[in-house]
Amino acid sequence: MASEKVRGSEKRRSSITAVPVLIISIILGVTLIWNKDEFKQTFIQRCQKFSGYNCQTIWDVFQQAFVNRDPCEVLPEAYDPLFVLVPLKAPCNTTVFWSETKAVVHDFTEKKDCFKTVEDFLLGSVLDDLVWCGKKGSNETFTTDCPEQCQKNPVRSFWKRVSVAFGGTACGNVTVMLNGSLPTPFNEASMFGSDVLKTFTSPKVKQLNVVLVTQENSVTNCTNESLGNLKMKLNKGIGYRCSEVSQSKIEWCASAPEKPCSLCW
Ligand SMILES: *[C@@H]1O[C@H](CO)[C@@H](O)[C@H](O)[C@H]1NC(C)=O
Numbered sequence: 699m700a701s702e703k704v705r706g707s708e709k710r711r712s713s714i715t716a717v718p719v720l721i722i723s724i725i726l727g728v729t730l731i732w733n734k735d736e737f738k739q740t741f742i743q744r745c746q747k748f749s750g751y752n753c754q755t756i757w758d759v760f761q762q763a764f765v766n767r768d769p770c771e772v773l774p775e776a777y778d779p780l781f782v783l784v785p786l787k788a789p790c791n792t793t794v795f796w797s798e799t800k801a802v803v804h805d806f807t808e809k810k811d812c813f814k815t816v817e818d819f820l821l822g823s824v825l826d827d828l829v830w831c832g833k834k835g836s837n838e839t840f841t842t843d844c845p846e847q848c849q850k851n852p853v854r855s856f857w858k859r860v861s862v863a864f865g866g867t868a869c870g871n872v873t874v875m876l877n878g879s880l881p882t883p884f885n886e887a888s889m890f891g892s893d894v895l896k897t898f899t900s901p902k903v904k905q906l907n908v909v910l911v912t913q914e915n916s917v918t919n920c921t922n923e924s925l926g927n928l929k930m931k932l933n934k935g936i937g938y939r940c941s942e943v944s945q946s947k948i949e950w951c952a953s954a955p956e957k958p959c960s961l962c963w
Pocket residue numbers: 789790791870871904
């Protein structure tokens with residue numbers, strides 16, 4: 699669009715092309731600079747919603763995990779220093795994980811205080827829905843052309859690291875919300891199935907409560923074999939319970955301030 703405009707005015711009168719070209723260059727330049735800083739600004743702004751932290755220091759330590767590195771060679775442990783700086787701890791009985799149910803779960807935790815996802819804490823909140831990576835030979839943080847297919851990419855490794863940290867602090871009752879519209883609601887290859895589940899240990903964790911979120915056309919219920927596999931994969935001594943709860947009931951309960959969370963399912 700922009701280049702067509704320039705070309706059009708060139709045809710009409712070449713002497714005035716310099717003005718639109720200059721304006722476009724300025725806009726382009728400002729946009730590029732702004733994009734480069736946008737990621738950091740988002741990071742800092744989201745971080746500042748949590749009081750008592752030095753967000754610039756957190757940013758510096760965060761960046762050290764992946765800048766100037768091959769974006770397919772960033773291990774979860776690269777983020778370890780970040781967890782020294784920003785410890786992660788939810789009160790007992792409030793930890794909730796999700797797999798393929800993100801929107802419903804976040805709607806719930808935003809409205810009710812009784813459950814917390816990792817995205818309700820500083821690090822998860824700051825990086826939720828963002829993409830980032832570094833490149834060898836550069837000090838910069840990139841947000842485009844970041845590899846998503848390789849296992850050891852900076853985004854996947856971060857979520858693995860933060861989920862495992864969150865799981866490791868869980869105590870009492872732990873909740874996981876799974877998607878009853880999927881034929882296999884518990885996926886062993888998911889981050890929850892492959893990394894988080896094994897962080898739950900008895901007697902610190904008493905029980906895993908599976909909330910199978912159903913919709914009208916849901917295909918699965920709590921008798922599904924994949925949930926049997928989940929129960930078997932739980933470490934010894936941890937109780938298991940599964941409840942089928944409709945999405946509309948969860949949404950209704952989230953919006954009913956007088957309704958205690960213990961009665962939502
Ligand atoms: C968590 O639940 C256990 C029982 O499962 C209870 O003994 C404990 O007091 C609860 N902790 C908190 C912080 O609510």
